């Protein structure tokens with residue numbers, strides 16, 4: 099089977115270009131320029147790179163952006179104040195607090211504090227509930243990016259068996275909700291699942307989002323499956339640091355119908371969907 103490697107970068111670039119056109123058209127009609135606020139706490143190098151890429155892409159789409167960088171030792175009160183002020187700002191449509199936060203800060207509290215209308219991560223319980231009941235406006239960016247890819251690679255998802263590896267609030271759970279709404283038969287595999295490999299081997303669509311480097315190998319993949327690799331894991335290999343996914347790409351690529359690489363697969367689509375959510379929020383606010 100020839101390998102169909104899904105180019106997430108190219109797909110994301112196209113989406114961002116389309117959104118840039120939409121932003122231009124909207125501002126031409128007198129609406130304000132959509133605004134994205136990103137809050138970064140501390141000096142985690144990976145988080146700093148993600149934030150930089152998010153801001154760069156927002157600017158490409160014609161959004162205005164605000165970055166607030168707080169010291170790793172900042173208090174919960176100081177972080178709460180930043181978020182509360184962003185909630186009130188009329189020029190800000192979307193707010194994202196980059197996770198993970200330092201251990202002394204409460205992620206749950208911050209997720210609950212962001213006003214649901216500006217929650218472009220889709221993590222607020224109101225947005226989670228709307229997704230679960232099929233009323234979603236703001237859907238978590240990574241699952242949304244996966245769905246965009248699946249629509250293109252698979253088309254109608256109805257009746258497909260989708261297996262999601264991982265049950266995080268950020269990816270696994272919302273991914274399962276989205277696939278269920280697309281009429282897939284959904285199985286969620288996690289650390290306590292018995293015989294995960296055999297369940298995965300029954301999947302037409304396999305989404306790996308578990309954060310274990312190269313966990314999914316040939317024994318886990320049905321020939322002809324579409325495999326989406328959400329993992330981004332930094333490992334040492336042959337004395338060099340490199341990024342790998344949750345899927346052992348070299349081991350499985352030739353039996354997949356299509357597969358996303360790491361890097362350059364789901365990552366860029368996640369950022370494109372953040373911009374999409376900011377536009378959705380701006381339209382919903384009617385500003």
Ligand code: GUN
Pocket residue numbers: 194195196197198219239240268
């Ligand atoms: N850290 C890793 N992924 C994400 C994400 O999608 N949103 C936020 N806010 N933080 C993250």
